[in-house]
Amino acid sequence: MSKPRIAFFDFASCEGCQLEAINFVEEFLVLLGHVDIVQFREAITEAEWDIDVSFVEGSITREQDIPRLEEIRENSKVVIALGACACTGGVNAIKNTRPLEDVRADVYGDKKDWFPTFPTRPIDQVIKVDGYIYGCPIDRNDFLKNVQLILQGKMTLRHNDPVCVECRLKENECLLTLGKPCMGPITRGGCGAIDPTFGHPCTGCRGLVDDPNENAAMDVLAENGLTVEDIKSYMTIFNAFRPEDIQ
Amino acid sequence: MSKNIDIHVHHVTRVEGHGDVLLNVKDGRVEHVALNIVEAPRFFEGMLRGRAHYEVREIVSRICGICACGHALASVRASEAALGIEPSEQVVDLRKIVLAGENLSSHFLHIFFLVAPDLFGVKSVLPLATTHRDIVVRALKLKKLGNDVSDVIVGRHVHPITLDIKGFTVLPSVSALADVQKQIIEMIPEVVDTVDLIASVAGGIPDFTRETEYISLGPVSGSTEYPFYDGVIKSSEGITYYPAEYRKVTNEFIIPDSTAKHCKHLRDSYMVGALARFNNNSDLLHPEAKKAAEKLGMIAPVHNPYMITLAQLIETIHIMHDTVEIIDKIIRRGIKDEDYTYQPRAGTGSGAVEVPRGILFHHYTYDSKGRIEYADCVIPTTQNLENIDQDFRKLAPTILDKSEEEISLLLQMLVRAYDPCISCSTHQLNVRFK
Helix, strand or coil: CCCCEEEEEECECCCHHHHHHCCCCHHHHHHHHHCEEEEECCCECCECCCEEEEEEECEECCCCHHHHHHHHHHCEEEEEEECHHHHHCHHHHHHHHCCHHHHHHHHHHHHHHHCCCCCCECHHHCCCCCEEECECCECHHHHHHHHHHHHCCCCCCCCCCEHHHHHHHCCCCCCHHHCCCCCHHHEECCCCCHHHHCCCCCCCCCCECCCCCHHHHHHHHHHCCCCHHHHHHHHCCCCCCCHHHHC | CCCCEEEEECCCCCCECCEEEEEEEECCEEEEEEEEECCCCCCHHHHHCCCEHHHHHHHHHHHCCCCHHHHHHHHHHHHHHHHCCCCCHHHHHHHHHHHHHHHHHHHHHHHHHHHHHHHCCCCEHHHHHHHCHHHHHHHHHHHHHHHHHHHHHHCCCCCCCCECCCCECCCCCHHHHHHHHHHHHHHHHHHHHHHHHHHHHHHHCCCCCCCCEEEEEECCCCCCCCCCCCCEEEECCCCEECHHHHHHHHCCEECCCCCCEECCCCCCCEECCHHHHHHHHHHHCCHHHHHHHHHCCCCCCCCCHHHHHHHHHHHHHHHHHHHHHHHHHHHHHCCCCCCCCCCCCCEEEEEEEEECCEEEEEEEEECCCCEEEEEEEECHHHHHHHHHHHHHHHHHHHHCCCCHHHHHHHHHHHHHHCCCECCCCCCCCCCCCC
């Protein structure tokens, strides 16, 4: 049996998730034994189509990226959204929270019209996506677990238990009780609660769980001294994308 | 010679981000040659407007997956300058280690994965995994070492967790630092071997020189430190500035018929990055790094941009020895709990640090509630773009007798030598030529 042909692609992103994917030594070499990497522009020059699994990093922020994403879809049996930018729009969607003209003018001044852009969207707003590997960046262990599932033809992990579950299992002191704004109660887990474990409140990078109780979460943040303006801002670091923004 | 050439390399590989190389030659004359940046714009400065001081670092580290810690450090330095905060000596020492880890990791990635395949005449590191497996394993181990050095302090190199304005959310233990120090010491011989290896294939590095202006941090007065985290802005033309004056250096400008912001100072263009640092500060390198420079035949000033990779390799040796010494100092002193709380206020400030690809500037203005009113980030690749184009213009006419394939490879190798970080270039995007 021939080895599965996998590829990495990126759109608007920092390419950090692709780097995380090669940031482990032994596992990466083991992985190389099980798959053929046929496209990975950041790391290799070879480029072939007819792909079994494409990992797509980055969000879609302009018209011209749509045909390229569609081409990837047409040539791939399975498409996986890799990381926050691809899964939820990530930090790129912050620009959707302000009038687009203002954002463009802030960066490019009177030359803003030279830089075509539209509201940021996750890739599943453009093409059908078969699975998601969440996080900014992805978690290496979560990536490996998901790759095993994908190569067996199974679904990726949905991670509907919030970050708090793993945080409790690690016996971390709850940051909310220390007066820190933490998105853990409504954010998808699977990261080993890495932020709170290092004393930093969760910023919601893995996206919100299905049916999050955002109002209750906002009440908790308000109890910790944040204003409504602060809370709204904090909750949109990674979760600014709203489907209605691209209607 | 009348020759027509039309090269368009769509998305140069083995660089970070999306760029195209264009060369048009008509009747043996170069009509146009350029690196064309086609990365999707991300509008970071626009996204920062109105954001609270504690969110800023969180957002800007996402500018780049390779220099996430560098962006975070330039950010907290700019915020501290604006908010009137002075970090402790302990914090500064720990930050230097974070930056060291990132520079190591990025340099090894560039040397082994992005450049070495050209020197070995293969398309990527993948065939080397079969033919030179020991080198690939060494490459992965060294890259991981760089990550581990940062991870021990910030939790995760992409993207840092504990690094905040004024301090850290948690401090590393002395034993964790001692452990990572041991790893560094164990790996130094592997890098010394790499110097010999690269010296043996360095004959494959193209012979091309163009003198230009070199800009990097320079030592603050009285310091003998090869500056990455702290320093003044130094030009090889003999001028220095304070970080707050960075705009006198960067002078971002717009080219007719293109939409790219480029930079220039006293000459037509300037270079930032490992070779600029080496040319400006090589007398401050660690003695072992000086030995490596000698082996590689590098005597400052070096005017061949393809040698950037060698300057990076020399820097890795310096960084490893320097980091061992910083950790020694911290272990002697012990890790102390400190108060990292602060009050926001209105103010303006700039931060400059040396990240893998060169000097990086962040500049913010905060309102009285500690929200961003104005933000500006000038990225090393933005500063190098004009220099790459100027190199292209000098190089291209001299290589027209070669095959299109060879010409294309030489141009791509030049782009790769600069290790451009195109995703980082939050300013200049969509360079378009007619």
